[in-house]
Amino acid sequence: MSMLWRYGSLRLCRAAWIQSPGKPVHVLRCLSMQRYSIEERGRPNTKEYRIFFKNSDGKFISPFHDIPLYAGTEENNDVPAKKLKSSWDKSVFNMVVEVPRWTNAKMEIATKEELNPIKQDIKKGKLRFVSNVFPHKGYIWNYGALPQTWEDPSHKDQDTNCFGDNDPIDVCEIGSKVCSRGDVIQVKVLGVLGLLDEGEMDWKIIAINTDDPEADKFNDIEDVRKYKPGYLEATVEWLRSYKVPDGKPENQFGFNGEFKNQAFAIDVIKNTHDYWKDMIHKKAESGEIQCKNVLVRESPFCCGQDEASTIVNSVPSLGESAPISSEVDVWHFLKK
Template identity: 50%
Template sequence: IISPFHDIPLLANEKEKIYNMVVEIPRWTSTKFEINKNMKLNPISYDLKKNNLRYVPNCFPYHGYLWNYGAIPQTWENPTLKNKDTQTYGDNDPLDIIEIGQKIAEQGEVKQVKILGVMAYIDEGETDWKLIGIDINDPLASKLHDIDSVKKHCPGFIENTRRWFEIYKIPDGKKRNTFAFNGEFKNKEYAHNVIHEAHIEWKKLITGKIPNKTDKYDINV
């Protein structure tokens, strides 16, 4: 038994910059699951709010999550560290990633992905990076290398992804979500740097250089 947060390596292939992704939510589903930071071995658990299961509503024309959704292991968005570009603090989670391949993944599956870019989603005043990547075994993987190639080979996909994140909380009575950089997806080099910085913060956490329990968070390491 291993922790999907701490025990799965960040990189599947360091030379090629291929990362591991832990699938939390398969495409087209709506129940919210996440790596549980507080429990021993950090299992993938239901995302609860006031002891109620959380779901994403269907916002026409979208149905559930548009992609396989998950996390990059051995990364952590430090809630006590203000990002110099977004000017907001981290959201106390592993980095999120949306995987845009054709196959509907299974929860708990570990995919090897190449990174194409990243969007800075601001969630209730916190930076919540959304990496975009593709399974290296997907038929489109050989054609997708960066955000521009996603726009070329998957027209409308970037715009619909941004739109989904903007509106998905409105049915729950909340306002439209906002983004840094006016919602622009940054390139893969920027995304690799985001991952590198989050990995450094995770290392500090796991080695005790940063406490794993404060008044802001409580993480089982």
């Protein structure tokens, strides 16, 4: 049965399966005030599974390059709109949800594939699932990325002396709602944590969904300590130890694991947006990153919709989900 949510007069459609005697039929899910929708391809829980994005015109787009970073920006711009409403909050950004809270599959924007669909990460030839490290089940936030940002691997952070990890900047969204893969939500940035992931700078933005009932109470990182005591400490512990069950050492942090405030976080975001602009306009070396886009003005990587559709149609149609190994449900207890 399909499911339907209403927010005021707005209708948002959630993904659904209609089971028939033949193969299942997929019902499209509409996202973010009907501005974006997703098209799933391949079999879920397999290496071929992909989530592609469409805009409100039905055009296939890249969630990495074609969704604006700034929530007050027109879709076909790659910089903030020149004229914004005075009430526009400059701490609010678009976020692409890759991993819903409490789930284990390590889904991510495929930066090295054309149109950058969401796919599951692969390690040593196997689909990657994060371990359940007691007392946490899967990810403890809605996890995703800010579009139109890039942690440039040629840029050395002056505070940590580490180079960027070559990905969009990550977001840990702390609101009460559990989002879905491929949701595009607007988040208020509260602060940032400087994770050093195997020697690379891997910023983790702390943010809250602007639709959260308590969003107005959260305006900086200290509000998280006040209204969600223990959440920041749990965030540090999770990020420090989530790779340990896989035989890797604990992750380290810049600034002695101190969370930096909203102003610092916004500066980090602005810098990574500038790095992205240089890359998408071919002013910086992109390496293996795929910069193909549909909407970024004056980008040499911009392509037409026919080419974008060909990329999507090269992936098999959506099929039945493959079973998931029972190992995903195993709990790991680490010595302190």
